Amino acid sequence: MRWLIALLIFAVSATVGHFVTLSRIPSFIMGQVHQALAAQGVTEYVWVQSPRQTPQSQQIVRPSPDIAYAICRFDTKDGPVRISAPNWEAYGTLSVFNARTDNVFAQNLDQGPGSKEIIIRRKPDPATPDAVIMSGVGIALIRRLAPTQESYDRAADLIDESLCEKL
């Protein structure tokens, strides 16, 4: 009987430890990413264009040499956030990831002239019914197909026309 009780205590503890750890892995990894970006000087509410991916410039595993990346960090605890990005002549996306690494928003940028704009809030607001709802820190990411140096340079120039700001 004592052995049975001991086994039960161990099993319950192991189950709790297992699922609590498992549920926290995504947010832990995203936290590490934010820390690493901050250490590299990527401050919040600023779009940062990564250098063209070459053997000499690569900082992540399996970088795509065909894609121009830009990233912006934000935190919804500071209030609503406005994100915008100009459209692109070829394949491109604007996407947003929450603190649990979920891709909470993604939209194509290859839809003619103009730009995409979204508002991100912690709670729904009738004034902005299309807002993306999420809490905590987040990462906005622009990907633009730019397989040549010339197209990469044009994609990089668009960062000045992009917004990532507190409202």
Add this chain to the structure above:
Amino acid sequence: MQAILKILVLSVLGLIFGGASAIWLGGLIPNSPRTGDTINIQGWQSDWSIGSASANPYVRARVARNGLLAMRKEEAVYFATVTDDTGARLNDACTYRVSGGDFPAKWWSITLYDADSRLPMNEDQHLSFDQTKARSLSGGNAGRWSFQISQEPPASDMAAWVSSRAASSFDVMLRLYQPSADLLADPETELEPPTIEQLSCMDRAS
């Protein structure tokens, strides 16, 4: 008092065991068991769970570790192979011809990575082959194409070359941007992956 101590010890051991097993099954350490949805089409493998909004906590943990900031499958899917058509490991001592046709996607590219999943450390500026080059080589249509993987550039047609210089053992990754709905629904039927034919090999001892 002794009984409480035993309960505490058992609880702590249980928590440690549970946490460690979560880290293992969540794919945070090498050689963890795969809990996702692996697709294998003639040696080209894809992790179909990357980019999915999965409710499975094991898949979520592994995707966070191995596919962080990955696009949704509707935006891009990835297939990689480490072997040629005969099943031999790809390596930079050999020259290969990669051939295929157009893929059911808006745009595609094939990129070579070394054993550390890095672009090979060379300055040849021939890192990938893509749909734009394929169409340029085939006169603008989406017909059959081929390119060469080798350390040295081919005698002609530099556009149809991906350099394996300094790659050692390597793999090639096919990226399909905005794949068709049919491909997402039934990749084994819809995707005809590229073939990789070994043309020759250098004698490393010479």
